[in-house]
Amino acid sequence: MSRRPQGLTAGLLIGPATLVVLGALVAPLVLLARYSLNRYDRTNFMVEALTPENYLRFLYDPFYTGVLWTTLWIALVTTTLCLVLGFPIAYRLARSQSRWKSAGVLLVILPLFIGSTVRALGWMGVLGRGGLLDSAAAAMNPGSSVALLYTPFAVVLGILSINLPYMVLTLQSVIEGIDARVEEAAESLGAEPSRRFLLVVLPLALPGLATGAVLVFILAMNAYATPLLLGGARFQMMAPMLFREYAVNNNWPFAAAIAFILMVTTLTLTAASSAFVQRRYKAA
Amino acid sequence: MTERPSGASRRQLLGLGAAAGLLPFMPHVARAQASGRVVVSTWGGDYAKLLGSNIDQPLLAPKNIEVTQDVGTEPARVAKLIAQRRLPRGNVDILCTQAPQAYDLNEAGLLEPLDESKVPNMRHLLPEMRNSYALPHIFSPQIIIYNTERVSAPPTTFSDLMSDRFKGKVGLLDNSFIYIVMAAALQKTGDAMNFDAAKPDLEKLVKDGNRTYTVTDAFAPALRSGEIDVGPVWQARTIFWRKAGVAVQSAFPKEGSIIYVSSMGVPKNAPNKAAAFAYLNAMLEPSAQRGFADSMGYLPTSSQATLEGEVAQRLALPERRPKLIAPDYAKLAAARDGLNDWWRRLLDGR
Structure with missing residues (x-):
């Protein structure tokens, strides 16, 4: 029996996937990068050029950098909230022996069956004027009203509700991978629950926390429907701004530059946090 | 590769002969010019459906013109x-866009010039909206919509929106802000295109905590x-929302109403221009125009398309016909x- 060299087999196996990635991701990105250096012209649409002006326009204008900052802080706040709220749920689910466990997992997954636009519309019904909260407030204290729609709070709440399941599911599988006996050992040695958590569970779950955080951070940075519908016209985030430049103003070069700035910011922060966690993990 | 000889080869000639033999069985090729397929680039939703039920099926199908819709948002279709x-x-044979966009495309030299020899029904177009590059299909004047339950004295002019009684209760639509600027300019200076004069008013409206x-x-x-009580929108919206049971009514500002025009043009490189002209002519037929007035609340652009009965009442302009002002699209574009x-x-x- 003749044996094929191992390297060749591996190459054949990953070849198709590599081709797909090259064709469907890398090539369009290269094209987008090229577009971002073109010049916009209202009548001629896009004029061939090699100019950094789209990037400079963004970076030197406090209006645009302000939108980037808003996007960053919304993403960081929602990621932190996802971690804080997601961990206890994930822990409970992972350690549960109950026959209701799968029902619990299903409850976490179910919201993912509904698109983010529909969920944002749902929140509009809850937070809007005349909505559930507003009516409840008016019923309890006649004459009062709570205006929560079109505020950063509404956007954070909307993104949180969309991203939380991703965090819970990621953390749950990581926590399930941590041997429960390790915790029992810590307990038998007299560690309080808080020490057990801080010194045993948390360090072991750290890579999973990082993965989950990166996942929800990227989702939040790119959120479109939620900020548009819950934030309203006066609240600006990167994805709706990008879409407006691309699809409403037909300014493809500037939209491409915004896309790259958003992508580079997200990738840099993601890579930095991964590197940080890895160092900590090795040290631990 | 070898050079192809110019002129028809024997094989091509044979093919042509065979095709000629088939002609009697292909009525859409054999008949005179305006037939075959016409591709209409349009918005989706109600508008596309109404094109089908008011123009495509009743008026073009009998002429053996088969309509295919290319549905998408306006910027995406324009980019294409x-x-x-x-x-x-x-x-694309017919491009449906808002009038300002049609102006831009014509400036870029992309639209076929139109005249009455190509589209005979053009002579019935309302003069305010007539041009030679994209024909107005439907239009709607900008009005101030108000909630009839909470507003006892309807606003009569755009500057009423700045008054204290509506403070914080004015709604503004982000996607038509340019038309709001025009309305403010019209009220302030009598010239809707004097944008700079309108800016302070708009700045006040936005900073006063009104909604966008x-x-x-x-x-x-x-x-x-009750989040808002008033706001500048198209008259068609009032009609549409009244149908949905919202207690609203239109107030026509005394300084005049800017009009929104939805238009149709023919790209210079349209594959089937004859059919495209037939399409434009059909869209100006009174029956087609009435269909849109009835369902969407937009007014006809053809003077032939008079409205009757309940539709006429619903869409009626005030007794003293308001001044209808079409934007100066060149100034708008600049x-x-x-x-x-x-x-x-x-x-x-x-």
């Missing part, structure tokens, strides 16, 4: 048209719930990018 401008043969909505459909619930930028920053408030 611009991208294929150098092709000798594009793939990104999607048109968020406007009606806000009017219903100012648009700057206005866009100013508006974004104003909303942002940074």
